[in-house]
Amino acid sequence: MTLQLTEEREISIRSIQHFLYCPHRWGLIEIDRAWEENFFVTKANQVHNRVHDSKQRYTSKNRKIYTSVPVYNDLAEYNLYGVTDCIEKIGEDYCIVEYKPTKPKERTYNFDDLMQVFAQKICVDYVFSCDCIAEIYYADVKRRFPLPLKENHLEYDKLLKETLNKMREYLIKGEIPEIQKNQKCNGCSMKDLCMPQLKKMPKVRNQIETINRKSEEE
Ligand code: SF4
Numbered sequence: 001m002t003l004q005l006t007e008e009r010e011i012s013i014r015s016i017q018h019f020l021y022c023p024h025r026w027g028l029i030e031i032d033r034a035w036e037e038n039f040f041v042t043k044a045n046q047v048h049n050r051v052h053d054s055k056q057r058y059t060s061k062n063r064k065i066y067t068s069v070p071v072y073n074d075l076a077e078y079n080l081y082g083v084t085d086c087i088e089k090i091g092e093d094y095c096i097v098e099y100k101p102t103k104p105k106e107r108t109y110n111f112d113d114l115m116q117v118f119a120q121k122i123c124v125d126y127v128f129s130c131d132c133i134a135e136i137y138y139a140d141v142k143r144r145f146p147l148p149l150k151e152n153h154l155e156y157d158k159l160l161k162e163t164l165n166k167m168r169e170y171l172i173k174g175e176i177p178e179i180q181k182n183q184k185c186n187g188c189s190m191k192d193l194c195m196p197q198l199k200k201m202p203k204v205r206n207q208i209e210t211i212n213r214k215s216e217e218e
Contacts (some may be wrong), residue, residue, distance in 0.1 A: 009168045011121045013071075013082030016160070019167055020112035022183055025190050026167070027176030034193050064089040073125035077161055088131075094132035096120050100113050103138035108145040115163070118156045121149050 019026040028034045036214055059065070065088050072081040086097040098117045103112050117134045130186050143168040149156065185196050 023177035
């Protein structure tokens with residue numbers, strides 16, 4: 001597989017969060033085209049539907065607020081596209097605001113969500129020629145939390161590029177990644193389709209091969 005081939009695939013910003021949460025789930029969605037909704041997905045959709053009203057462009061407290069802003073970065077090492085929930089313009093500075101329904105317990109953000117917003121920053125900076133900041137707004141606690149994207153830019157940029165390369169390799173091979181060790185499945189809408197407990201069982205074929213080998217050795 002050549003690097004050129006992997007670079008040709010555009011990746012949606014949203015799918016980066018899916019991949020980092022569970023590569024197997026990402027593969028079921030992107031490669032198998034499978035999708036199941038549950039309570040958490042429906043709740044997240046409702047929050048986003050309220051935000052994603054493109055008529056909502058207004059000024060508030062000296063901030064220009066734009067919702068549902070399409071962004072992209074077509075540099076070969078990224079080749080990303082997506083829609084940001086909200087971008088605020090304060091003077092010449094930009095701030096991405098990502099909406100999530102529920103704040104994680106005992107921390108201010110999930111790392112997969114942070115990387116999704118970092119990918120948005122890569123696109124927003126490219127489109128608007130800026131160096132934006134970013135925050136996550138949680139609907140349940142009605143609070144915004146800043147994300148340390150500028151401070152850790154080099155680290156997150158390296159991780160983003162590695163993640164995009166891995167995703168492209170799976171897409172080109174048409175292969176669904178294996179379930180990771182210690183994968184947390186609570187709240188996953190794909191549990192009924194995925195049946196992770198069954199997949200963790202040793203494969204029947206392997207068992208038959210082991211039995212055959214043993215009987216040949218006897
Ligand atoms: S049930 Fe678990 S392993 Fe299966 S897709 Fe969901 S998170 Fe991944």
